[in-house]
Amino acid sequence: MNIDFKKLLSKFSSKFANALGSRFCIGLDMGLDRLNLVQMEQLAGKMHIRAIASIAYPCSREELQANPKILKTLLKQAYATQPFRGKCVVSCLPIDQIKIITITYKHTEGQDDAVAVVAELRERYKSELDNLVVDFMSLRQEEAGSNHRDALVALAPREKVVAYLDLLTSAGLSVNALDIGPAALARLVSHTGAIHVPEYPKLPNVLLINFGSDSSFLTIIWGRRLMLDRPVEFSENRMFNRLKHTLDMPEELMIRLLYENNTNAEKTNGKNVNAKSANNSTDEINQMVTEVLRPEINALLQEVNKTLVYMASKTRGKSVGQIYLTGRVAGYPGILNYLREQLHVAVDILDPVEVFAAEKYKLSSHSIGAMPGIALTTGLALRGIPEHG
Structure with a gap:
């Protein structure tokens, strides 16, 4: 799924201190005006939220991104109020620093999809592509026999990616992965289905409407595979x-x-x-x-x-x-x-706190699951975790 992110991450990642820290990384989303953090744990064979926080910025996001000390202070506040453990995080770039598009590329038998995706992007962006970090995921295909496939592609300026990774590491964090937002949301839907759908492991086809402050997104998850993600002006x-x-x-x-x-x-x-x-x-x-x-x-x-x-x-x-x-x-x-x-x-409403709530730890707010970005952050925290623990 990665073209370039792994190479960049290798410069910023470190060995994990313990098994829990390596498996249950903290999902971290830097929203428009709040820092969102979620960490999972396994209790009695089931996944639950171990810690969750949504903290308002004391300044603009631009100022925060330029000063790791402010981020470190916010993290200290989160760790003081919730039982977060370890410094390993899975995050995604702020939405204003990344462009997500859907492309159709030609698939050739025996050829790596990454090569075909880059070839299609090169046609579109020419030399500009050399200054971009690219990540992609193939979308589920329903039309059999076609040699054309669709992919969701994330494009970000290299300097923005490096600056974001540097911000996180300078604040004392170890970056396990940078994810794509729609992929994280699809993961959340799949885990929710594993808990609530009687027909599991068969999962329903789902439309997720993710409401935001400035825009909203319609995401189709076909079973477990992301099939469509598109923005709408409603907000x-x-x-x-x-x-x-x-x-x-x-x-x-x-x-x-x-x-x-x-x-x-x-x-x-x-x-x-x-x-x-x-x-x-x-x-x-x-x-x-x-x-x-x-x-x-x-x-x-x-x-x-x-x-x-x-x-x-x-x-x-x-x-x-x-x-x-x-x-x-x-x-x-x-x-x-x-x-x-x-x-x-x-x-129905998809509230991650209700889906994964555990009585072992008190959550900071009964309404925190409805805060902007919490669904995305929970999906980030679920990266690498099997649907049934």
């Missing part, structure tokens, strides 16, 4: 902007209305205060918010349907058997319920 910030421009609503109120449970009326001294009136008022506000956001949700639905139609055309009419939602927007009932009403497929 949390688009929802916030529509509410702000239409209702002049402050962000704190948006968050409370979208994500907090408003089913209970206010209580004072243990007694209901105007319970019926409060519930009616909440219902009216929620209905108004839903109507304002309807155009955004409809646009998302159109993208989902477009993706499902495309997959049916590629798989001779087959479709997904499960849709998962992850990210903070997944906690907004207006989207979850609407997708359930409009799509003839099971739609």
